[in-house]
Amino acid sequence: MKLPLIRGFWQLFKGYWSSAEKWKARGLLASVIVLNLVMVYLLVRINDWYRNFYDALQAYDWASFWPLVGTFTGLALLYIVIAVYAVYLRQMLTINWRTWMTEEYLARWMRGQVYYRLQVLRSDTDNPDQRISEDINQFVTLTLTLLVGALKQLTTLGAFAVVLWNLSGALTVPIGSETFTIYGYMFWLSLLYAGVGSVLVHLVGRKLIRLNFDQQRYEADFRFNMMRVRENSESIAFYRGEMAETQGFKERFANVIKNYWGLMRRTKLLNFYVNGYGQLAIIFPLIMAAPRYYAGEIALGGLMQTISAFGRVQDALSFFVDSYSSIAELSAVIQRLSGFTAHINEAAAVPPMIVHEDDAEDALRLSDLHVALPHGAELFAVSALTLPQGSRALVTGESGVGKSTLLRAVAGIWFAGSGTVTMPEGSSRLFLPPHPYLPLGTLRRALSYPCTAAVSDTEMARVLAQVGLPHLAPRLSDTDDWSRILSLGEQQRLAFARILLIRPDWIFLDEATSALDEPRERALYELLRQELPASGIISVGHRSTLYALHETELRIHDHTIISREIPHEP
Structure with a gap:
């Protein structure tokens, strides 16, 4: 995000968390974070299970098979319960935050006839009703989803980076007459893979921010035009203005479709990239770890554990890539809400002469x-x-x-x-x-x-x-x-x-x-x-x-x- 977007995000974000409901909000957020940390811990335990299970398979150890299946079942059931309540509490926090923001904006919009002043001053704020009803909902939902997701992935990165480092061993690379030893090479490869991927995804998807912003505006204009016809149906009927109104509908809907085609094309490119990136991430760690497996340095269980750990680290590092579409949507929402907030403040600040x-x-x-x-x-x-x-x-x-x-x-x-x-x-x-x-x-x-x-x-x-x-x-x-x-x-x-x-x-x-x-x-x-x-x-x-x-x-x-x-x- 650019600096103005970050400032706009902070202005929108900080109100609820310093309000009268701050302790309830912080308590819910802390509970969600704790549950996500427990989920990461369980993922580490499951990653260890991979080594034991596949080593048992390789050794044809039938006596260990069912106990290991039982261990996995217990871990999986506990993970499911915690995952469900993590989402439930996050949704509860979403409802509370959205309620507070909606009431706050409604009060500011109605106080001092700001709703009237915005029209008299001919402010370029389009569709205040949509800003309050839809954009606040999107801002809260996307912010919590991305915030909790980022915290979870950071924790995952911290936990599995250690696991991956220990599993990677050392890779000796001959360069000319010299040899270089890279310790924890799988970890460095995951960093390189995710870093390059993040840069490329931004280059591919950055235009989505403006396209999402315009799409919301065109959709709102189209809907508002139909509302105007409903409110003035008798006058339009007297004028026989159906053709003129239909022409207006078509013009506004054409803007919706034109922008949506642009959104589709840009999303298509992004999906090509994101899916290719995800599929390559499946085979990439296997290719990188295979030499140590065939050299007898690690067993099958160690290979599968390494691949699993690489996948967790890569997922954590690729959070920006996987969430880029949501980040672009959030950026557009921040722009719209920040603009609406600025216009409310300007209208409220006009002194009554x-x-x-x-x-x-x-x-x-x-x-x-x-x-x-x-x-x-x-x-x-x-x-x-x-x-x-x-x-x-x-x-x-x-x-x-x-x-x-x-x-x-x-x-x-x-x-x-x-x-x-x-x-x-x-x-x-x-x-x-x-x-x-x-x-x-x-x-x-x-x-x-x-x-x-x-x-x-x-x-x-x-x-x-x-x-x-x-x-x-x-x-x-x-x-x-x-x-x-x-x-x-x-x-x-x-x-x-x-x-x-x-x-x-x-x-x-x-x-x-x-x-x-x-x-x-x-x-x-x-x-x-x-x-x-x-x-x-x-x-x-x-x-x-x-x-x-x-x-x-x-x-x-x-x-x-x-x-x-x-x-x-x-």
Whole structure:
């Protein structure tokens, strides 16, 4: 791994192991490591068994045959039990680590409306949902698999290197008139074999890192495009946009297939190399040890033990070769998660230039407020504006002047600009966008969102009847995609029912009645006046009929908010 990847890995890795769960995590990891060490010890015992067993075969020692088979059976059964629990405890650690990381990232993504800021800032983070749901899982699984595997192979190397050194004896090599003696030559050959193999596998497979990174991105883009069609199916159907959407599908899927072909070709080359490397490792130690066997320096048992020990050492030294595909995948995951983490940190670090304060005065006040676009261009400004509790204000102006952004600034989710927004201390607020958000789940949950406190079905049925949706009352327990089932007009009336349930002190309506006819719009505003006479209402809209339902007009014109009283006929 390159230095940036190592830094990125450490930043992702260290959090869990220094968290409140660190001792539980370290205990599980220690247990997994101990079990793997015991497995290595058992492999050494089995390696010794090879010598005894094949020596007995060579000597036709029938009396030793069944006792040796019994010894192997006991060692094998113990090895199986320990291997199973080593994997089980590692999976337990994987679940705990993934749970911690997922909760941590969800908290950071949701805290301070970072999820919203990432979109406003047009961050190049693609598919945050996939980063949290899939990449964290891959990071944890691959890291533990490679970490435990590397520790096991290092232990194996340490144990069998000694065995192989002792079994190798000395090899005398004549060079000219001189002879050189190489002690433990089989060990040095295994080092040379694995070292050359590791260098070559990196040259063959290094392009897999970028290919794996791109494959995840293209797959996510393709899936997200289909999700967009599902969420906007009615609009697409009205437009008869099937051909355009299909073309979009094909373009994104073409990227998936093109990159996958590249991944296949590079993986094919890597598999050729890895399989060739593995097959050569079978015959290589036999060829190297055969001269000592035929010279009578070692018996058949010693030959088989040497071959087995060489295989264990070579496996340990070849861990990088065998795991290269996983390492390449982990590198791609680290890049994606590190990028996502950096974008979250950048979005969270953007200072809120618009100050929000609470005050004992029962009024909404804007003081020296300047609202700008993210790139710095100013939308509008107001030096001082006061709206007393219970005000009915209508925000007007041409499209694009920043009417909705004014509500965002008052809500505290818009960060570009300066000035102060002061709200009455302890006042509750509710903002309704043009397209109400209806979460998946029961209609009861959609109606009471974002509140989590229990509300009686009787009260819910009452407010549904008030907004003209009495037929939905029997379906409060039904679970469905309500944004698909209900028309936009019904969704907007459901949002007004939320207002009646939550009973906020300040209500902000952004084109919240755009899908309703004018009589229904007037009826809903009158309902709010009757049910919540002390609540302030600030609306954004274009209809001229809205003037009769408000007392004050806040017109955004020439980058300035102009306030005036709306005259009403007696």
